[in-house]
Amino acid sequence: QMQLQESGPGLVKPSQTLPLTCSVSGGSISSGAYYWSWIRQHPGKGLEWIAYIYHSGKAHYNPSLKSRITISIDTSKNQFSLKLSSVTAADTALYYCARASSGGSSWFFDYWGQGTVVTVSS
Amino acid sequence: QSALTQPASVSGSPGQSITISCTGTSSDVGGYNYVSWYQQHPGKAPKLMIYEDTHRPSGISNRFSGSKSGNTASLTISGLQAEDEADYYCGSYTITSTVVFGGGTKLTVL
Numbered sequence: 113q114m115q116l117q118e119s120g121p122g123l124v125k126p127s128q129t130l131p132l133t134c135s136v137s138g139g140s141i142s143s144g145a146y147y148w149s150w151i152r153q154h155p156g157k158g159l160e161w162i163a164y165i166y167h168s169g170k171a172h173y174n175p176s177l178k179s180r181i182t183i184s185i186d187t188s189k190n191q192f193s194l195k196l197s198s199v200t201a202a203d204t205a206l207y208y209c210a211r212a213s214s215g216g217s218s219w220f221f222d223y224w225g226q227g228t229v230v231t232v233s234s
Numbered sequence: 235q236s237a238l239t240q241p242a243s244v245s246g247s248p249g250q251s252i253t254i255s256c257t258g259t260s261s262d263v264g265g266y267n268y269v270s271w272y273q274q275h276p277g278k279a280p281k282l283m284i285y286e287d288t289h290r291p292s293g294i295s296n297r298f299s300g301s302k303s304g305n306t307a308s309l310t311i312s313g314l315q316a317e318d319e320a321d322y323y324c325g326s327y328t329i330t331s332t333v334v335f336g337g338g339t340k341l342t343v344l
């Protein structure tokens with residue numbers, strides 16, 4: 113059974129860079145038509161897609177966050193990571209990593225991590 | 235990119251049926267892209283309930299069904315149960331290779 117587990121600092125100071133890592137178990141991050149994604153949820157709010165990456169390294173970003181995002185993948189460790197720079201209080205949220213299954217025009221998130229809370233505060 | 239439009243809340247009594255709509259544009263929902271639906275209970279990660287507009291993953295009750303017409307997709311839950319009370323989100327891939335979610339709908343089982 114595939115499992116995803118987020119890890120991160122929990123607390124980040126304003127203007128700093130937030131690093132998050134998602135460790136994948138129960139399957140290879142290199143296999144199949146899967147896209148490895150980051151999604152966040154502000155307190156009491158809805159889901160916001162951040163970015164996704166394919167095992168080849170090809171990535172796509174939310175246009176509203178693109179200038180601050182770096183997403184990477186390490187197939188040797190079966191992990192993928194997100195870096196969000198110049199954070200502000202508006203980046204305080206619950207961050208999820210998820211696997212997206214894709215084929216043709218199909219796209220859906222079938223596996224999710226439990227989420228990691230990130231607070232931006234001095 | 236704009237979020238897909240969902241009603242903020244819906245409610246129904248046990249045993250009844252409810253429908254949640256998800257309206258987008260020809261660039262996402264109305265395009266050739268499929269819609270998926272997610273259920274989220276408080277403090278839990280979202281759970282896939284419907285994919286490719288109408289398909290249920292293994293283990294999902296057949297009380298959950300999806301449909302789509304034009305730029306609007308719908309999730310119908312029949313035979314409402316107390317455990318169905320949760321937030322529901324729709325999601326769609328877009329023609330610019332991005333992903334967009336709906337704002338979410340809070341389902342209350344009366």
